[in-house]
Amino acid sequence: MEKVLLELSQVAIEFPTDKGPFCAVQNVQLKVKKGEFVSLIGHSGCGKSTVLNMVAGLNQATTGGIVMNGREINQPGPERAVVFQNHSLLPWLTCYQNVELAVKTIFKQQMSRQEMHEWILHNLDLVHMTHAKDKRPSEISGGMKQRVGIARALAMKPEILLMDEPFGALDALTRAHLQDSLMDIQAKLNNTVIMITHDVDEAVLLSDRIVMMTNGPAATIGDILEVNLERPRKRLAVAEMPEYHRLRTEVLSFLYEKHNKVEPIDQASTEKNKNKAGKVA
Ligand SMILES: Nc1ncnc2c1ncn2[C@@H]1O[C@H](COP(=O)(O)OP(=O)(O)OP(=O)(O)O)[C@@H](O)[C@H]1O
Numbered sequence: 001m002e003k004v005l006l007e008l009s010q011v012a013i014e015f016p017t018d019k020g021p022f023c024a025v026q027n028v029q030l031k032v033k034k035g036e037f038v039s040l041i042g043h044s045g046c047g048k049s050t051v052l053n054m055v056a057g058l059n060q061a062t063t064g065g066i067v068m069n070g071r072e073i074n075q076p077g078p079e080r081a082v083v084f085q086n087h088s089l090l091p092w093l094t095c096y097q098n099v100e101l102a103v104k105t106i107f108k109q110q111m112s113r114q115e116m117h118e119w120i121l122h123n124l125d126l127v128h129m130t131h132a133k134d135k136r137p138s139e140i141s142g143g144m145k146q147r148v149g150i151a152r153a154l155a156m157k158p159e160i161l162l163m164d165e166p167f168g169a170l171d172a173l174t175r176a177h178l179q180d181s182l183m184d185i186q187a188k189l190n191n192t193v194i195m196i197t198h199d200v201d202e203a204v205l206l207s208d209r210i211v212m213m214t215n216g217p218a219a220t221i222g223d224i225l226e227v228n229l230e231r232p233r234k235r236l237a238v239a240e241m242p243e244y245h246r247l248r249t250e251v252l253s254f255l256y257e258k259h260n261k262v263e264p265i266d267q268a269s270t271e272k273n274k275n276k277a278g279k280v281a
Contacts, residue, residue, distance in 0.1 A: 005192050006032040006055065006160060010064035013050060023218045024050045028064070030211065030221065032160070035190040039203040041251065042213030042222075043261040043280055048196045049164055051213075055194060056082050056162050068159070078106045081158035085165040087149040089137045095148045096133040099123055102152045123155040124148070126185055143174035147181070154185070163195040167202070175199075176235065179206060187232055198280040200251045204244060205233060212254045215261055222259060225250055255280055 012026040025047035032038055040048045053059040055066055057076040066073040068080070089098045099120045107116060124130045127147035137145050146166060153161055166182075167175040179202060186193065197203050203210045207227050214222040227247055229238060238244050 002033040002035050004031045005034045005036075006030075006066070006068045008051075008055070008064070008066050011051070011054065011061045011066060012063045013054065013059060014062045024216055025213075025220060026218045027220045030224075032192060032194065034192055037186060037191075037193045037195070037206055037208045039207040039210045040194065040196045040213060041198070041200070041203050041210055041255070041280060042219065043215050043255065043259070044198075046213045046216045047219040048213060052082075052162050052164055052194060052196055055160070056080055078156045079159040081153035081156045081161055083146075083149050083153045083161065083163045083166045085168045087137070087142075087145040089145055089148055089152075091137050094134050094136055095124065095129055095140070095151075096120060098137075098148055099152045099155050103155050106156055119155060123151040126154060126188075127151045127181060141174070143170050143178060146170065146178060150178075150182070150185075154189070154191075158191075160192045160194065163193060165196050165198065168198065175202070180235070182206065183231075183233060200248055200255075200280065203251060204229075204247045205235060205238060210247075210251060212251065212259075214259050223254055225254075 008028050008030045011028040012023065014021040014023050016022075028051060030038075040051060042048055050059060054061055055073065057073050057080065060074065073080075089095075090101070093101065100116070103111075103116050103120055107119070111119065121130060121133070124133050127150050129144060129147050129151060132140050132144060137148075140148075146169075150166070167178050170178065183206060185191070195206065204227060210225040210227060211221055212223045212225065213219050225247060229241065229243060229247075
């Protein structure tokens with residue numbers, strides 16, 4: 001069995017507000033193994049980004065702690081690269097230069113200029129963006145920007161990749177292409193990934209485990225679903241598998257029956273929500 005890379009123990013966080021402390025999440029317990037792909041899913045505002053930001057070192061837990069490789073996390077670090085929904089590339093730099101900036105910041109002491117150059121090209125190639133390396137973000141599509149954002153994160157050689165709805169702003173086709181690319185990259189590199197998603201199908205297709213969160217305030221992990229679909233996964237073949245549909249139904253049932261956010265819960269609204277093509281509101 002792979003070793004545990006990351007452990008969240010009894011994690012809770014309170015934000016100061018005008019009305020006093022607001023407990024966003026509490027009692028979050030999670031172990032993530034090296035090479036594992038874990039998705040976080042839950043209704044809007046339940047605390048998914050808050051949890052991810054704590055792992056990134058951008059938020060500090062009020063109680064409990066997060067340990068990675070035996071060291072407590074209390075600030076951001078290059079071993080935990082974050083990919084946001086909106087790529088966050090610097091608009092005045094080309095794709096190449098955006099990746100270069102991250103590579104230089106981290107590897108200037110360890111790599112020669114030539115090694116850095118090859119490493120940047122290698123990572124752009126991984127996401128199929130070599131052809132557009134000299135373009136600026138304004139000259140490429142949303143999906144391409146997101147690819148460069150992923151290349152930049154991977155180029156940091158992170159031990160864990162944290163993705164906050166990385167494909168949330170993309171159209172369905174582009175999203176599917178990027179999901180496939182991410183699965184290919186993961187098969188090659190065996191990255192450890194924690195990804196927030198609102199898309200039930202995306203969660204089932206990509207994940208080894210799906211962490212389902214209850215509604216806030218004081219949200220916590222309600223259930224964790226193991227996804228044992230064989231890899232490599234091909235979306236069309238997977239969509240035919242009864243196990244895929246069972247898992248999908250489990251997630252939908254957690255979200256819309258056990259922890260529905262729409263109140264009062266009546267049969268009509270539950271059915272309506274279930275038919276939202278697997279997108280969580
Ligand atoms: N800095 C902050 N100060 C006060 N409250 C905060 C702060 N950051 C987050 N919250 C609150 O914590 C809760 C969880 O927010 P969070 O952004 O983690 O939810 P989320 O599940 O990622 O939502 P979404 O799916 O809509 O992105 C929300 O009620 C939010 O208003």
